[in-house]
Amino acid sequence: GPEAVSVIGLGAMGSALAAALLDRGHPTTVWNRTAHKARPLVERGARAAATPGDAIAASPLVIACVLDHAALHAAVDPYAGTMAGTALVDLTSGSPGQARETAAWAAGHGIDHLDGAIMTTPPGVGRPDMMFLYSGPRAVFDAHRPALAALGDPRYLSADPATASLYDSALLGLMWSALTGWLHGTALVGADAVAATEFTPVAVDWLTAVAGFMTTYAPQIDAGRYPGDDATVDVQIAAIGHLIHAAEERGIDNALPGVLKSAMERARDAGHGGDSHASVIEVLKGAK
Ligand code: NDP
Secondary structure, eight states: OOOOEEOOSSSHHHHHHHHHEEEEEEEEOOOEESSGGGHHHHOOOOOOOSSSHHHHHSSSSEEEESHHHHHHHHHHHHGGGGGOOEEEESOOOOOHHHHHHHHHHHHHTTTTEEEEEEEEOGGGGTTTEEEEEEEEEHHHHHHHHHHHHHTTTTEEEEESSTTHHHHHHHHHHHHHHHHHHHHHHHHHHHHTTTOOOHHHHHHHHHHHHHHHHHHHHHHHHHHHHOSSOOHHHHHHHHHHHHHHHHHHHHOOOOOHHHHHHHHHHHHHIIIITBGGGGGHHHHHTTTO
C-alpha cells in the first residue's frame, strides 16, 4: 500500500500537504508545535504525534514544512540521533546556503535528505500539474517518488541540495516581474476604462508568445551569441519609449519600465544594439 508519511509543521502549507497525502491513502502522522492545528487532519484519518520525535519514528518518510530554517532545526535537531535511515524531505522555504547546511547536517546523522520547493499555494497542493522541485540524492527522490507525487508534479533537478532553492528564488523573481508587468499594463489600459477582466485574457494569450521567445533565446544564452534576427535591442528601446510615454500621459507609475529601459540601454552601450533581447543578460550578469 501507499508509504507511511509524517508531516512536521501544520501551517497553511503543511496542513495542505498532509491532507493531500491522506486523500491518496497514505498512512499519515502529523505534528505541529501548536497542537490544535492537527485536529482537522485527525478527523480525516491522520494520527497526531505528541512530539517531532514520535512523528519521525512513525514513518520512513518525513516531510517538513515549517516557517523557516531556524524553525526546522528547532523541531528536528533534538531527534537527529534517532533519524539514521529516515528520509527527510524539507519543503520549508530557504536560501541555497541553508539547503546546503541542512544537507551537511543530515549527512552527519545518516539522514537521507532532499530539499524541495513548492511552486504553488495551499489550494494547489494535490493537483498533478503543480510543480514541486527537488534536489539532493537521486536515489532518495526515486525511492519516495510515489508519495511525493501525491503532493503535485515532482521534478528532480540535481544532486546539489542548493538547486531547488536557487530555482525557487529565480522562478519567484520571474513571477513578480511578470505579475508587476501585467499590473502595470492593467493600470495603463484601466486609465482608458478597460476592465482588468477584459485585458487579462489577451495578456494571458500573450504569455504563450513570450514563453516562445524564452525558448528561442535560451540556446542563444548558452552559446553567448544573440543574433538579432527577430527583434533588436535598438528596436525595443524605441518601443519601450511608447510605453513610458503612454503611461506618463495617464499618470501611471513608470518605475518598472524605467528599469527595463535602462537595462536595454546598457546592453546597447555595451555593443548589443543590433542583437536580440537575450543580450540584456550580459548586463544582468554584471562585471566579470
Ligand atoms: P504558516 O505561517 O501558516 O505556518 C508556519 C508553520 O511553522 C506553523 O506550523 C508553525 O507552527 C511553524 N513554526 C514556526 N516557528 C516554529 C518553531 N520555532 N518551531 C516549530 N514550528 C514552528 O506558513 P505556511 O504554512 O504558509 O508556510 C510554511 C513554509 O512553506 C514556509 O517556509 C513558506 O515559505 C513555504 N511555502 C508556503 C507557500 C504558501 O503559499 N503558503 C508556498 C510555497 C512555500 P505554529 O502553528 O505552532 O505556529
